[in-house]
Amino acid sequence: MNIFRFRFYRLFIYTILSLATLLYLLPVYVLLVTGFKSFQEVNLATMWQLPTQIGIESFVRAWNGNESQGFTGLAGNFLNSVYLTVPATLISAMLGSMNGYVFAKWKFRGSEILFPAFLFGMFIPYQSILIPLVSVLQKMQLYGSIPGLIFVHVVYGIPITTLIFRNYYAAVPTELIEAAKIDGASLLGIYRWILFPISIPGFVVVLIWQFTAIWNDFLFGVIVTSRPAVQPISVALNNLAGSYVVEWNVQMAGALIAALPTLLVYIFLGRYFVRGLLAGSLKG
């Protein structure tokens, strides 16, 4: 490939990516601009216009709430979300990884049926199981607490985490496992020494999904933890809106604040999309 073609090729790529970036950022622009406006200024007709005055008042109100006006902000529930999301994400990722490993590399009688049975769990509409769920959680003494919410997210995260890891491990050559077996390694040993180290991209994909899903989940957050004091931030965010009149500037400012931790997680985990991770381990 000559230099000219190469340069053109690179330019082409950057142009497309930049155009796509602009398009993807349009809604974010609206979010930001509205967050900086005052409620008086918020108007569908003027959504593109920059605020006349950049005010961070909406952000402050979204975070602190306003006692006299009777709404609580996001601050109180932020820690709840952290205590919920971090353990739930890690536990469900580990669980998915082990399940995926078994389904991919240790097929036993009935695993061909068990795997789709697991997957099917992804499709239940959560709204239809709220009442029996609360009932069972109460019997398990898990209703109304963060550990209960962690439990719920771990359970309903099983199908998707198992799916992602199972397909990820299916791509790992069986020779690797066979070689280890000949060397005398057990199921757990193979996992610990061979598969786990090369699972990083799989974990990244799962962690991104679970963190986002659990951090942003509203339905379980509002049903399983019904007391405001233990609810996650997603519920507080929803409550920034009045039921009659919605102050969109506060709502969008709040949404941006609530989205920050997730964005940080993406940036942090993104470092692990490193090329050649699998290749490197295969060589050794």
Added chain:
Amino acid sequence: MRRLNRDRLTAIALISPSAILIAIFVYGFIGFNGYASFTRWDGLLPDFTWVGLRNYEKLFASQRFQIDIANIFTFTVLFIPACLILGLLWAVLIDQRVKGESFFRSIFLFPMAVSAVVVGVVWRWLLAPGTAATGSYGLNLLLEQIGLGILKNGWYTDPQIGIKAVVIAATWQMSGYTMAMYLAGLRGISEELREAARIDGASELQIYQYVVLPLLQPITLSATIILGQIAINVFALVVSMTGPGPGFSTDVPSLFMFDTTFRGSNFSQGAAIATIMLLFISGLVIPYLIHTSHNEVQA
């Protein structure tokens, strides 16, 4: 031999906790739901009087439900390919050792981090058409200003378009995740495989066609299932973006289910909708899964 047995037992032991949890919290509840759909439970107090297929008859006769099924079908058929294609496109482009890779990745992933309610409202505004009297709003306004005014239309206010407008918002939100999945997959394909193909004289395009894409198939499968699940259960986005829409043109089964269960207190009808959706999905997913596991066994 003993090692094999012990490993087999370990395998089963590892899977068991998950299997038990799934049995209770998925299948147990599906069973409860299914049973409820054959009753006339329509108040908070459960009323398990058996009424047979009456709820189902009413549902299939209901105009709203018929429109909903058509809508969800349209939505799924457009949303999944859109996310797969875009996701793959961004992943392939980013994989070309571009500078600022982290930046681009974050841009495409960020939409997923924003809460569905807010995504819905922003897209409601973006695709609000405006009127002759008030002037155009949102995207229509932008199109006007860059000279593409001919592309203006009513978006979700136009019953002919309806749910298709929601596909745009949903794709914006989810294509980044598909990109992440493909990126992880692309990074897992060893450079040696590509080198070998290059040495054999294949062009870059051919390498993608014959080496890379086939190796990405498991990811396409996972992504399709995940996107399918999102599509079937799409709820918060529709509620905040369009509501049921003119003549239910943006209504979806999950919205109908929520409405009828918690606004109408018609628990048995809600259960029937959920059961129909599940049957609908199993009709698609199970054959697909059986087909792909057979393929894997052969391979």
Added chain:
Amino acid sequence: MNKSLMTLISLATIGAFVLTACGGAATTAAPAATSAPAATSAPAATAAPAGEAKFEFFSWWTAGGEAEGLNGMYKVYKAQRPNVEIINATVAGGAGTNAKAVLATRLAGGDPPDAFQVHAGLEILAYSPDQYLQPLDDLYAAQGWDKSFPKDLLTLLKYNGHYWSVPVNIHRGNVLWYNKKIFADNNLTPPKTFDDFFKVADTLKAKGITPYAFGNNGGWEDAFTFESVLLGTLGADGYRGLWTGATPWTDPRVAKALENYKKMSSYANADHAALSWDGAAQLIVDGKAAMFIHGDWANGYFSSKSFTGYGWAPAPGTGGIFHVVSDSFAMPKGIKNPKNAKAWLEVAGSKAGQEAFNPKKGSICARTDCDMAAFNDYLKSSATDFAGNALVPGTDAAANPKWITAYKDVIVIFASKGDVAAAQAGLQQVCKDAGICK
């Protein structure tokens, strides 16, 4: 083998540790969050009864005027019971549907809040009152409320011979709002009948002004506005009869109402599907449309946008009729703090409580003896009408939830298709399904 087992055990231990730490952390977070509303030491008052330190109230009043009003009522309560910790459990969204979902799950799951918000009337059926709620007849008798609330309202509140909730406020559903400047510029007066409305609309349309602002993004606005049209076409008695079976939905006046609604909608802004009701109200504020038929929480919206150039009149054909939308508080069975809850209901039905709540909420008292000084002009005129007009219940109050939802679905399709005969048949059918019509 040993190593992997060790890893597994350590992972499990860490997991368990994390879980217990979280449990501990969650409970330490709790007091920090709830001590915020505690606050001011108030002068003399009754201490909380032994063992009942808290009171949990559940509503969907999360922000804006609604939350302010609720806060005002909390203050009145705290003055009487300063040692009670108030837990303000709220869920926003879906015009109350999210809250209803949470409430239903909590009641069914045996974890009821001490009191909750519900629309006055048959909406209470959603909570199977005989099973889950406490009848309030004794409370009504003890407080002498049969003299404080209008008779029609009291009738609305009774189900199965008992009172189940205490009405706190009154909103009016059948109000025509208009932009005063547009009307003045065009020498128009607020229309009293449908014919007047169409004349005014034609005049405006000829001048290129959107006559009628409408927004139905929420999915419920068509059915709600149609109620005003039904009211205006059938009158108070005819309208009431629709929900009791006295007026069949096959009545030709219902067809006329459907025709009226269809014609009225033809004057609306073309992008109504993109606007929810507040987007339509904004058109009035911006002077982009002339008339808006909606409940009087629109008044609250105008205030929040500091807009005063609006006038009001009864919706066409509904002069002398007051379409009642009322919030009320109910008390479940098996609650943790029954005495505190009862005290709350007493405050809610009291003059002081309602005077603290309503001006901020933007509604009028359900009681007839509130001091109107703190209320704005619209609310003052609304209170006068409330005292003198014929009161009719809105669908939320007049029909059970299953019927209302089915009725709404028929109207949504009608609003789009415009088939009067089909709509009328559909309305009659859902009435039959509800067991009211034959």
